[in-house]
Amino acid sequence: MMKKILVVDDEPSISMLIEYNLKSSGFNVMSVSDGEAVFDAVNTFRPDLIVLDLMLPKVDGFQVCKQLRTSGNMVPIIMLTALHDLSDKIAGLDIGADDYMTKPFSPQELVSRIQAILRRAAAFPPLTENEPLTIGSIEIQPEQRQVTLEGRPVELTPKEFDLLLFLLKHQGKVLSRQQLLRGVWDYHFLGDTRIVDVHISHLRDKIEKNARNPEYIVTIRNVGYKLTDPSSREAAAR
Incomplete structure (x- = not known):
């Protein structure tokens, strides 16, 4: 159509x-x-x-x-x-x-x-199985495109949802801004990748307890970002 x-x-x-x-x-x-x-x-x-x-x-x-x-x-x-x-x-x-x-x-x-x-x-058609995806206290329902944090709904824009889902699918992997542009925006952004930083900032404001000291979306200096499970880090530290 x-x-x-x-x-x-x-x-x-x-x-x-x-x-x-x-x-x-x-x-x-x-x-x-x-x-x-x-x-x-x-x-x-x-x-x-x-x-x-x-x-x-x-x-x-x-x-x-x-x-x-x-x-x-x-x-x-x-x-x-x-x-x-x-x-x-x-x-x-x-x-x-x-x-x-x-x-x-x-x-x-x-x-x-x-x-x-x-x-x-x-690229996000309804799934035949609607198994929730989780990381820490975050749960994502891909089919409904819904996110909850500690059981409370989180209102994300479509692009924020796509970004979080892409990060979750590559959990633990360091992703450059260019990789995120290709994976989430599906193009090479010519000359300015700050659009990624802006959306990461918005996403942190909504899912992090302290956006200035994020537990989930970690900045890897001079490279990009990585999604991590804070509960796994806590368990490893014990």
Whole structure:
């Protein structure tokens, strides 16, 4: 089935360029030009992914993303920004965006990013057996895409869930940022791997007792990250 992409940008030339390249790549595309129109479009068009500009009339991209996530809508979002400050990009990730691209950008790279995110979404089909995966006090139900910590539900974004699941599948192995980009985002991030650090930070805030001194997701200096079982370390120390 043809995947549906909602393009949200108030610059007609950019919107038309994106739409042309997406349609040429086999996507069903709908475009709107302001943030307020997104919510009706989401309900009627039901996109598989949203390409969302930050600087929009009526309701800006930050607020659109925040409202969608607050309402429980976890459709993947790629943010487009003319802002080059890293703090602005991180702010987008903070409120639940899956990825960002800075203007000017390559339309072909945008298509590749979209295809990568959709491949990752398709890579987690319902399992025939719904055996929970556990590490320490964390339990993951892959089919329901649910996580609990000490029996309490943990609200993760789709990308945070994918990242935790990928780390768990490689438990105890040191993974570089590039390996995480390939495994979780399904592409080589050109020149900037801080998107991994931002998502790791968010994940730590949700599953660690002390995010500054993590027990689960350990930083391996100058290399990357490793998921460890704190209960195993405690037992070994006795």
